[in-house]
Amino acid sequence: MVNRRTVIAGNWKMFKTVSEAENYAVKFLAEVKGIQDLDIVLCAPFTALYPLKNKLEESNVHLGAQNMSWADQGAYTGEISAQMILDVACAYVILGHSERREMFGETDEGINKKVLKALAAGLTPILCVGENLNTREEGKAAEWVRSQVIHALTGILREDLSRIVIAYEPIWAIGTGRTASSQDAQEMCVSIRTTLNGLMGSEAEKVPILYGGSVKAENIAELLTEPDVDGALVGGASLDPLSFVKLVHNAASVFARVKGV
């Protein structure tokens, strides 16, 4: 069995003030301390990152941002650089989320520049890919996602591939309560791995591929028992600390039962 890390990442999106984030961290950390088999990540809004850095220091919970600029610094009003998020102890950054692609005009080309910048800065990008309902119904989902992966990873070095995480998030399953079946998730994760293999050969085996879209404490176990689903990117169900704790615990017990080495 390939020993890939299992990653459970919460994406808070545009929720939580500083005090809400701090209260969350206290409750969450108390319940997940001691879990070492999973990489647990909280991807918070920019304004909550610094206070969370202080709360998460020396804990087993990593910090992530939800976006960053492809530029290093300069006259880019409203942007945040890789160096700035590193400065507040982020290890991860979500890139290319469908909400950014759909509502804020992010392109494959810009996402590729961000992926390269994040890797060069020493961050782990969580690259999001996924098709909309039309594309799925036309039977073109795999082709669509393959193209997103190839564009986003253009120019990356073979040795950097093992430092990225990919999240397959079908748009029709985000915030809708409609989860892809675990077989659909597994199929697409295999298809993504095949694409990675075509680009970089056996390094592809090291890349954690997550599923995202209406993941909850109740369905995480079934998703994680699929051999190529290496974790989850969780939106709504990560907003309440105790619900997310439950999800993390359910993930950890699957890890121990099925994926343990």
Ligand code: 13P
């Ligand atoms: P939900 O878990 O709310 O469906 O959101 C998924 C998502 O977009 C995570 O990035």
